[in-house]
Amino acid sequence: MNIEKLSPDKLRVTLESAELDRYDLDYISINNESPGTKRMLKDILFEAFSSVGFSTKGSRLLIEVLPGKNEGCVLYLTKVETTGEKRAADAPARHKVKAAPQSYLLVCRTLEDAINAVGRFSGYPDIPLRRSAMYCVDGQYNLVFSPVRFGLDGMRLNALLAELSEYGKADAATPLREAVMAEHGSTIQKEHAVEQFMRYFQ
Template sequence: MNIEKLSPDKLRVTLESAELDRYDLDYISISNESPGTQRMLKDILLAAFSSVGFSTKGSRLFIEVLPGKNEGCVLYLTKVEETHSGAGGDAPAPRRAKTSHGGYLLACHTLEDLIGAVGRFTEYPDIPLHRSALYSLNGEYHLAFSPVRFGLDHARMRALLAELSEYGQAEEATPLREAVLAEHGSTIQQDRAVEQFIRYFQ
């Protein structure tokens, strides 16, 4: 575990796959509802306080999760707002950790690559999509999609991402990245983009 204090309010934590294994996690399965994630965050925050003096007392956390090297991950922990103490000086409200991941972006250079990638989704009917949208920016096609998290088979999800990577660059999405696409690019299909492309091109 490598902990870096980027600012008084922000940490970068790099975890190797063996460290994730101790909590029965990989970067895809990290979520606020996971007991393994809660144990991991508790250990990270204790270590961060001990090593760099990072305290979350009275603060809420925004947590970004990105894939790291060799199946590890990188966490960005940011204190985003102060909470007020309760009546009579009680302890502050509990922290609420939010993870930004849950969706992915696939960037393809050509329409042919995009159509080929969309065709791969038909091979994974066990991975239903919560949403998907398609954007165009700087001559590339950007497919944003989010699988239904409940009951998600993480091994199957990794296999799908590996196949999609044959057609373009697949990576973890963040709200900021998709907001940049929506603001500076052209929206081709706002919702159910994968289903629409399968209907017309497969």
């Protein structure tokens, strides 16, 4: 477990797959209701307070979950001050864990990197895509793709994301982020980008 204090209100926590295994978790299964998630957060917050003085007293905690290397994950923990009535001194802070992203963004520096990255999808026929699109923004190639969530194997998705990261930076995508790319960049392929690129370039 690697804990970095990015600001007084924000931490980045990197967990290896073996550490997730201790809580019977993987990247996909981290959520508010999971007992393993609650135990993991308790241990992380204890270690964060001991090592870097990070305390959530009087605050809610927003947690963003992103895939890491070798089937691990990266957590961003951000304190959000409470409003309205003052929290009782002994009341526990509420934690909100963001669900796994519905869509992902891969930013590649060159078209060749984007084409090679798309080729990696051929090794994962068990991860069907709901949609995919390609944009060019500031000379970089941005691939947005949304896996079908039903029956999705988290370990297989992590493996795919790890392979894609060899060609660019993989991150969570949102409709707003995609809208900004479409507005400020050029749309190369709005629908079925992965399928179209594999058809013509592989």
